[in-house]
Amino acid sequence: MTGNFKMMAKTLYGFEHILAKELRNLGAGHVEEGVRNVTFEGDTGFMYKANLCLRTALKVYKPIKTFQVFNEKDLYRHIHDIDWPSIFDVEKTFALDSITTTEVFDNSMFVSLKAKDAIVDKFRAVVRERPNVKTQDPDIRINIHIYKNTCTVSLDSSGNSLHQRGYRILTNIAPINEVLAAGLLLKSGWDGQTDFLDPMCGSGTFLVEAAMIACNIPVNINRESYAFMHWKDYDAELHQKIVDASLKKVREFHHKIIGYDKAPSAVRKTQENVDHANLSDYIDVERKDFFRTEKPVEGKLHMVFNPPYGERLPIEMEEFYARIGDTLKQNYPGTEAWLITSNLEALKHVGLKTSKKIKAFNGKLEARLVKYDIYEGSKKDKNQDGNP
Incomplete structure (x- = not known):
């Protein structure tokens, strides 16, 4: 089990305070409210627990690199420098989600394409093969957020939005999230x-x-998969321990x-x-x-x-x-x-x-x-x- 690292949970407008309270009750450290998000610290086991138990989180992100970016060369170089083959296998599919609030790039799609090139080129350089991009239901999801000149690259540990609990198999005309x-x-x-x-x-x-x-039932107990299950460092035994411990609190x-x-x-x-x-x-x-x-x-x-x-x-x-x-x-x-x-x-x-x-x-x-x-x-x- 690794030491603590910073994470960010995404939520809906107005739910930041509730999510922060949930995180503190679960045992998160350094909890800070943002706008539609809450940052916090915890270890790998806590990341598993956050995905399993948080009722008001839509996603749980694990930032892996933050850097300054002034042009597309900076973007490519910094993302290419990340050791992607140590994070996921070349057989896994991946997708990128980019959000930009910057004068450097006026098109988030361009950012995603440039980042995709950097990741693919890294795999080619290290393992002589490239992973495939899959926009629908990929194994690995990568989030790129650029605000002014600061770029943060994060792994999406959740995959599909956490509102998809796994229990709702039938809906009506206007179902509530x-x-x-x-x-x-x-x-x-x-x-x-x-x-x-x-x-x-x-x-x-x-x-x-x-x-x-x-x-006090873990809200995603009926859910079958998360993106972190496709990471190289996924610890299935630890994950099961987290599930078992959470169920004991019912x-x-x-x-x-x-x-x-x-x-x-x-x-x-x-x-x-x-x-x-x-x-x-x-x-x-x-x-x-x-x-x-x-x-x-x-x-x-x-x-x-x-x-x-x-x-x-x-x-x-x-x-x-x-x-x-x-x-x-x-x-x-x-x-x-x-x-x-x-x-x-x-x-x-x-x-x-x-x-x-x-x-x-x-x-x-x-x-x-x-x-x-x-x-x-x-x-x-x-x-x-x-x-x-």
Whole structure:
């Protein structure tokens, strides 16, 4: 096992603080928040653990060289100087991802092509063969980031984005990203200490992520591969030790996680995803129209859901959101209700006062995560007023 080295985890806008907290809880050193990223230090085993356990990370990068670049010759020379044959075998496929914010290069594709030439030439010089480039699903992913005159070359240890957990085999029209779902749940304060409901569960992403948080299950336990498995220094035995140690920290959950959806197809997809995640013991899925339901449990209820925005699902927004507010107010006393929406105009028609409003992005759509506190006695008071 090697000593500590610097790494960077990429995340979504607004999740930097949550990711930093996750990293500290896992045992990372020198944690520093950036913009859509968090840098930290750890050893090889920690890199494996970060990929396995981080709920709000999209990628984990391992920087291998930083240098000053003023022209394409500098770029080629410095990348060619890296001992690439010691990092991966010539039989492995690779791909480059370049991000440039510099006057030196106005085209990130040119940077990738120049870097590719340097890597291929290095292999030819050392082993007399060259590895092949593969843009889709390569074995090795290399990230090049140039800001002004500083270039950082990093190995992408994750491969496919870490939101691809491996449990979601079926989706609906507008599925929510798994990292986004986990981050929103953590922002809502979900910790598994109460019952949970997603009344418009779609394909069940909130339900699965909520169960994994509640039980402290490593979030990528269902994932089969990472890019670091193709590195020459991959330690399969160490990786398995990390997996085993993480699974020993799984805890029991003594409440209910419930999902509703009025569409039979959504209920079926959710159930299959829940089964695939091996979480059917913790999650109940029912075909129900939220607007015809009442609170299914006694005591406090934590609710998080992603109602239609009107972007892809044609509905009468004002009436729909007004019914959300009415249903919460009349039928869900003792509930902490959170919803995310990008339809800020429709949000005004909920008719309830928000106790929190947090900016977020669902894909490219600017959205709000809002909280409504529905107090015990609301339903009784409503009926005493003579309203249904």
